[in-house]
Structures are given as structure tokens and as C-alpha cells.
Amino acid sequence: xxxxxKLRRSAAYAxxxxxxxxxxxxxxHIEFEEVPGRVGPDAWPKIVLILLFATCVxxxxxxxxxxxxxxxxxxxxxxxxxxxxxxxxxxxxxxxVTVVYAYLLPILGFFVATVLYIAGIAYVGRYRxxxxxxxxSVIAPVALIFVFMKIVYVALPFGIGPFKDxxxxxxxxxxxx
Amino acid sequence: MDVLSSLGAGxxxxxxxxDLSMLVLGLVIGMAVSIMPGLGLVMGVVLALPFTYRMQIExxxxxxxxxxxSGTYAGCxxxxxxxxxxxxxxxxxxxxxxxxxxxGEAAKALGWALVAALTGGLISSAVMVALAIPFSNAALRxxxxxxxAAVFFGFTSIAALAGKSFVNAFISLLIGxxxxxxxxxxxxxxxxxxxxxxxLMGGLPYVVILVGMYGLGELISRIGRGLPKIEKPPDERxxxxxxxxxxxxxxxxxxxxxxxxxxxxxxxxxxxxxxxTSFISYGIEKQYGKRRDQLGKGVPxxxxxxxxxxxxxxxxxxxxxxxxxxxGSGATAVILGAFLLHGVQPGPLLFTxxxxxxxxxxxxxxxxxxxxxxxxxxxxxxxxVVKVLTIxxxxxxxxxxxxxxxxxxxxxxxxxxxxxxxxxxxxxxxxERFRFPIAPMVLGVILGPLAESSFIQTxxxxxxxxxxFLRHPISGTLIGLSIVALAYPVVREIMGRKSKAxxxxxxxxxxxxx
Numbered sequence: 094x095x096x097x098x099k100l101r102r103s104a105a106y107a108x109x110x111x112x113x114x115x116x117x118x119x120x121x122h123i124e125f126e127e128v129p130g131r132v133g134p135d136a137w138p139k140i141v142l143i144l145l146f147a148t149c150v151x152x153x154x155x156x157x158x159x160x161x162x163x164x165x166x167x168x169x170x171x172x173x174x175x176x177x178x179x180x181x182x183x184x185x186x187x188x189x190v191t192v193v194y195a196y197l198l199p200i201l202g203f204f205v206a207t208v209l210y211i212a213g214i215a216y217v218g219r220y221r222x223x224x225x226x227x228x229x230s231v232i233a234p235v236a237l238i239f240v241f242m243k244i245v246y247v248a249l250p251f252g253i254g255p256f257k258d259x260x261x262x263x264x265x266x267x268x269x270x
Numbered sequence: 271m272d273v274l275s276s277l278g279a280g281x282x283x284x285x286x287x288x289d290l291s292m293l294v295l296g297l298v299i300g301m302a303v304s305i306m307p308g309l310g311l312v313m314g315v316v317l318a319l320p321f322t323y324r325m326q327i328e329x330x331x332x333x334x335x336x337x338x339x340s341g342t343y344a345g346c347x348x349x350x351x352x353x354x355x356x357x358x359x360x361x362x363x364x365x366x367x368x369x370x371x372x373x374g375e376a377a378k379a380l381g382w383a384l385v386a387a388l389t390g391g392l393i394s395s396a397v398m399v400a401l402a403i404p405f406s407n408a409a410l411r412x413x414x415x416x417x418x419a420a421v422f423f424g425f426t427s428i429a430a431l432a433g434k435s436f437v438n439a440f441i442s443l444l445i446g447x448x449x450x451x452x453x454x455x456x457x458x459x460x461x462x463x464x465x466x467x468x469x470l471m472g473g474l475p476y477v478v479i480l481v482g483m484y485g486l487g488e489l490i491s492r493i494g495r496g497l498p499k500i501e502k503p504p505d506e507r508x509x510x511x512x513x514x515x516x517x518x519x520x521x522x523x524x525x526x527x528x529x530x531x532x533x534x535x536x537x538x539x540x541x542x543x544x545x546x547t548s549f550i551s552y553g554i555e556k557q558y559g560k561r562r563d564q565l566g567k568g569v570p571x572x573x574x575x576x577x578x579x580x581x582x583x584x585x586x587x588x589x590x591x592x593x594x595x596x597x598g599s600g601a602t603a604v605i606l607g608a609f610l611l612h613g614v615q616p617g618p619l620l621f622t623x624x625x626x627x628x629x630x631x632x633x634x635x636x637x638x639x640x641x642x643x644x645x646x647x648x649x650x651x652x653x654x655v656v657k658v659l660t661i662x663x664x665x666x667x668x669x670x671x672x673x674x675x676x677x678x679x680x681x682x683x684x685x686x687x688x689x690x691x692x693x694x695x696x697x698x699x700x701x702e703r704f705r706f707p708i709a710p711m712v713l714g715v716i717l718g719p720l721a722e723s724s725f726i727q728t729x730x731x732x733x734x735x736x737x738x739f740l741r742h743p744i745s746g747t748l749i750g751l752s753i754v755a756l757a758y759p760v761v762r763e764i765m766g767r768k769s770k771a772x773x774x775x776x777x778x779x780x781x782x783x784x
Contacts, residue, residue: 105704109441116448116463125460132729134455137722138448138462145444152437184494188696191486191671195688198675211668218497218664226665233669237676245321247680 103153110149117142186217202252202260207234242269280631284639292329293636296336297644301344305655310357311341312600316484320677327612328629332636338601340644342544342580346383347655359545359580362552366572377512382573384648390578391641394534394585399634405593409618414727415738419745421721424540424596427755428710436759442706446714469686476715478678482691483708485674487698489667497663511649525571529578537586540598544580551579592616600709603716
């Protein structure tokens with residue numbers, strides 16, 4: 094196996110290894126009043142992190158020395174929701190849309206932000222039928238607001254400024270007080 | 271006698287309006303999510319969790335348990351009729367089920383699946399009721415070393431069973447255990463890994479972690495795989511359900527008995543979720559069944575064995591959850607989360623107070639009613655299957671993603687939780703990408719505090735003598751079982767090679783999740 098391939102397959106374990114080392118460093122600096130002969134609050138995290146460190150070193154060693162087989166090769170995968178191929182860029186786009194949604198939620202309020210989010214995610218998921226998309230994007234948040242605010246009593250974000258006014262009007266229409 | 275009268279009282283509770291409505295709702299949700307490829311029963315349980323915040327504990331657990339039990343059954347429709355496994359556990363069903371459909375025997379195949387689910391569900395529920403008291407009595411003798419050993423056994427077995435790679439599963443578990451240490455330590459009030467952020471002082475809410483990893487992360491992964499499209503809408507008028515005759519059932523009675531026993535026993539083992547049970551039941555049938563040579567070519571045994579196995583495992587999983595507070599699968603981890611949200615720690619003490627005892631027996635009784643209810647619903651479910659399969663996947667995914675975010679927010683009405691779910695959604699996506707199973711991490715998060723506290727208590731009580739875990743009979747046995755669990759991946763690899771050489775593969779790759 095080429096060194097480049099081995100390095101690529103070791104990358105995830107190397108990242109976890111680095112995190113484990115850093116977290117162990119933090120664990121050594123946990124502040125507490127030590128009681129002689131008694132394990133402190135740093136003991137358990139240190140055990141966990143040492144095991145994590147050792148497991149990553151073991152796996153990286155296996156890959157670098159023996160070229161250990163991958164965790165699961167493509168032909169071992171079950172044909173469950175196999176999809177149509179590799180669309181990693183769409184997944185990254187979906188993450189981006191979700192981050193923007195989380196940021197805008199307190200500003201635009203639940204209704205406006207969710208209309209945009211559903212439309213955005215469905216579009217990222219390659220759905221292109223405009224009328225059903227618009228209808229779903231509007232109806233779904235309204236239904237969720239009704240269920241969560243009227244039945245489950247969860248106060249969803251109202252938004253600020255004009256967006257708050259939109260939410261208030263919608264709540265009045267739905268009979269949510 | 272006491273057990274039967276308690277079960278009878280529980281049955282009366284189940285038929286009270288609130289419990290019954292939650293049971294029916296749970297069955298509907300479970301059957302709906304399990305026919306949607308990629309959603310699955312764990313996500314169904316996770317998505318329903320936020321709705322239980324303001325419920326009483328009994329209807330809340332009944333709702334989640336009903337989703338769990340019916341989720342193991344309804345996937346047979348899409349697997350048998352359209353060769354679409356809604357869940358990994360449904361894959362063995364399509365090998366013989368779809369072959370029967372191709373021969374024009376779809377209705378009969380669905381009938382076999384229904385009878386199998388009914389048999390497996392009822393038998394394992396009965397066994398569970400019988401075992402609940404002995405298990406809880408044994409659990410009452412548990413001290414800190416025994417509890418730690420039990421949790422340790424749970425950890426090792428789920429790491430051994432949850433994924434194709436033991437190393438990846440073990441890393442996943444350790445990450446979960448580390449996440450559980452975030453926050454202010456209860457004994458010393460020391461801040462651990464809070465990075466100076468007040469939001470981390472109280473630790474990370476495990477409900478948000480569950481929804482993020484199982485819900486948001488899985489949906490992002492699905493988008494990354496390209497959402498599948500249904501080529502042509504199936505015709506529900508073409509298919510019904512046709513029951514096998516008693517004589518036909520009698521002919522394969524050995525399969526029924528074998529798979530029921532196997533499903534119930536494997537269900538008790540932490541980590542052996544419905545998926546693994548389904549695959550192993552099929553594998554055992556392939557090795558010991560009377561018509562093993564015809565398996566895979568459309569014989570009822572190929573449907574009955576995995577269906578019984580997966581449904582029977584539900585009741586098996588509920589035993590360690592209710593008696594020890596130890597979940598053995600993703601779905602039971604969520605159910606444990608629901609218990610804890612309501613301030614109730616499942617364990618042997620549940621069986622000691624009359625108030626909590628009736629709650630437990632109501633949950634147990636709801637399994638019997640749920641199994642029968644799901645089979646009744648299954649008779650008419652084909653029409654719903656057809657409708658659900660025509661919903662555009664991108665729209666469905668978008669709505670479910672909103673559900674995940676709202677579910678996280680609803681826990682504490684906090685935007686911080688929305689950000690936490692986004693972080694864990696991305697982490698879930700990365701786990702899937704790099705083939706780290708999610709179930710060990712989730713169990714690590716939920717059971718981490720129990721593992722740590724029992725470990726520390728043992729060390730304090732026995733002057734830091736770690737050999738106490740080996741010297742106490744119960745904990746020593748459990749540690750021994752843990753070593754067996756750790757050896758299992760090696761045996762599995764050897765058996766996997768043998769199975770491949772024999773021409774079929776026993777491969778619950780995504781196992782342990784459900």
C-alpha cells in the first residue's frame with residue numbers, strides 16, 4: 094500500500110490522537126482540592142483519554158506497518174438508502190444552510206427562518222418543483238408552530254423588529270396566546 | 271401470582287385514554303418511520319422525545335416503546351414488496367421476501383412476516399415479564415463494583431457488536447465517555463473541559479446529543495449520499511395480506527421456536543440490537559434449518575427467522591433497561607433518556623415502590639397490546655406504505671431536520687442547544703463518513719456518569735484496590751463476560767471469512783444502532 098494511502102487512512106485517527114493529547118493536558122490542569130489517598134475528578138477523564146490515545150496509536154501503527162484493512166469496504170455496506178452516489182458537497186452545503194438557520198433563528202423568528210430553511214434544504218437535496226416546494230415550506234412551519242406552541246407549549250423564537258410582527262400576526266391567526 | 275395481578279393492573283392502565291392514545295400514536299409513528307428508507311425507528315424515538323417533556327412518565331415511555339416495537343415490523347412491507355429495506359434489520363427479509371414477491375406470492379410473504387412479528391413479540395414479552403422480578407432481585411444485590419462491571423460489560427459488548435471495526439466502535443465509545451465528563455464534577459465541584467464557557471458548566475444535554483447524532487447527522491449524511499428517488503409509484507391494489515394456514519406454521523415450528531429463543535436471549539445482550547438479532551437468526555436458520563439449502567430463494571423460513579428475531583429483541587432489551595438501568599441499544603438509550611428527563615432512574619428500586627411498580631407493569635403490558643395492535647394495523651398498512659413512498663425525499667428530509675432543531679430547542683428553550691445540536695449533527699456526519707458507529711458514543715454519553723461514579727465509589731470503598739472487580743463473584747463474572755465480548759470481534763472475523771467462503775455474508779454492518 095502506498096504511503097499516501099496509509100497517511101490518508103490514518104488521518105482521522107491522527108486528529109483524534111491530537112485531540113486526546115490536548116485534552117489530557119487540560120485534564121492535568123483540572124483544579125480541585127486533593128484528598129490524600131483518594132482519586133480526584135481528573136482520574137476518570139485521564140483513564141478515558143489514555144485509552145483513546147492508546148487505541149489511536151494502535152490503529153495508526155496497524156495501518157502504517159501492516160496496512161490494516163479498512164473499517165468497512167464499500168462492498169461490505171448494506172444496500173440501505175444507498176442513494177445515488179457521492180454528493181459530499183451537498184452535505185457540506187446542508188451543514189452551511191443549517192448553520193445559517195441557527196444564526197438567523199433568533200433574528201428572523203421561527204416562521205420566516207424555517208420557511209427559508211425548508212426551501213433551502215429541499216433545494217440542496219435537488220428538489221426543483223417550485224409550487225410544492227413553496228407550499229411545503231410555508232405549511233410545515235405553520236403546522237409546527239401550531240403543534241409546539243398550542244399543544245406542547247414550547248415558546249419558539251419570535252424574531253426581532255418586523256419579523257417579530259410577522260410572528261405575532263401569525264400566532265393571532267392560529268389562536269395561540 | 272403477584273406478577274400476573276400487577277400485569278393485569280398495568281393492562282387496565284394501558285387502556286386508559288391517555289396511555290392508549292399514546293400507544294396508538296407510537297405504533298403509527300413507528301410504522302411510518304420504519305418504511306422511510308434512512309429514517310428508521312431510532313430516529314422515530316428520538317423525534318418523539320421532545321413531545322414527551324410535558325407528559326407524565328407512563329404515557330411518555332409507552333409512546334417511545336410503541337415506536338420501538340412497531341418499528342421492528344413495518345419495514346417488512348418495503349423490503350418484501352419493493353426491495354427497499356427501511357432499516358438495516360430488514361435486509362434479510364428481502365432475500366426471501368422479495369423472491370416470493372417476484373413469484374407472485376407477496377401477500378403470503380407479508381402474512382408470514384405478520385405472524386412472525388406477532389409470535390416473536392408475544393413470546394419475548396411473556397419471557398420478559400417472567401424475568402423482570404428475578405433480574406431486579408439480583409440487581410438489588412449490586413454494589414458499586416457490580417454496577418461498574420455491568421456497565422463495563424455493556425460497553426465492551428456494544429463496542430464488539432456495534433460496527434464492523436472494533437477499534438472504531440471503541441474510539442466512538444471513548445469519545446462518548448469523555449463527552450460525559452464535560453461540566454462541573456459533582457464530588458469536588460471541579461470544572462472539567464468547560465473551556466470557560468458557562469453553557470458547558472452543567473454538562474451537555476444528552477437529548478440534544480442524541481437528536482444531533484442520530485437525527486441531524488444521519489440526515490446530512492443522506493443528503494451527501496444523494497437522496498434516492500422512487501422510480502414508479504407502486505400500486506396498493508395489487509397486494510394484500512394472506513395468512514399462512516396452521517398446518518403451514520406447524521411445518522416450520524422449529525424455526526419459530528429457535529428464532530423466538532434466540533431473539534429474546536440476544537435482546538438481553540447489550541449491543542445486540544434488532545439488526546444483529548435479525549441477521550443472526552437468519553444465519554442460524556441458514557446453518558440449522560430443515561430447508562437451509564433453499565434459503566434466499568423465497569421460502570417462509572427466510573422471512574420468519576429474521577422477523578421474529580428483530581421483534582423479539584425489543585422485549586429482551588427492555589429487561590436490562592428496566593431492572594438495571596442499562597440500555598443495550600440506541601432506541602433503549604433514548605428511552606432511558608426519557609426516564610431520566612422525568613427524574614426517574616430505572617433500576618431495581620422501580621420494582622419496590624407500588625407507584626413505580628405500576629408504571630413498570632403498564633409499560634410491560636403495553637408491549638403485549640402494542641404487538642397485537644401493530645399486527646392489526648399491519649393488515650391495512652399497505653395503503654399508507656404507498657402514500658409515504660411518494661413523498662419527495664428532499665422535502666421529507668428538510669421537515670425532519672426542522673423537527674430535530676426544534677426538538678433540541680424545546681428541551682430548555684435555549685438557542686445554545688440549537689448550536690449544540692448543529693455541532694453534534696456535524697459530528698454525526700463525520701462519524702458516518704469515517705465509519706465510526708454512533709451507538710457506542712451515545713451509550714458512553716448516557717452511561718458515562720454511572721460508570722464514573724461506580725468506579726470512584728469502588729476505589730474509595732476498597733482503598734484503590736482494582737482487583738475487587740475480579741474478586742466479587744458477580745462483578746468477576748461480568749468482567750469475564752466482558753473479556754468474551756472483547757474476544758468476539760476476532761471470532762467474528764474468522765466466521766465472516768468462513769461465511770464468505772460459503773457464499774453468503776452475515777454482516778450486520780450498521781448493527782447495534784437500533
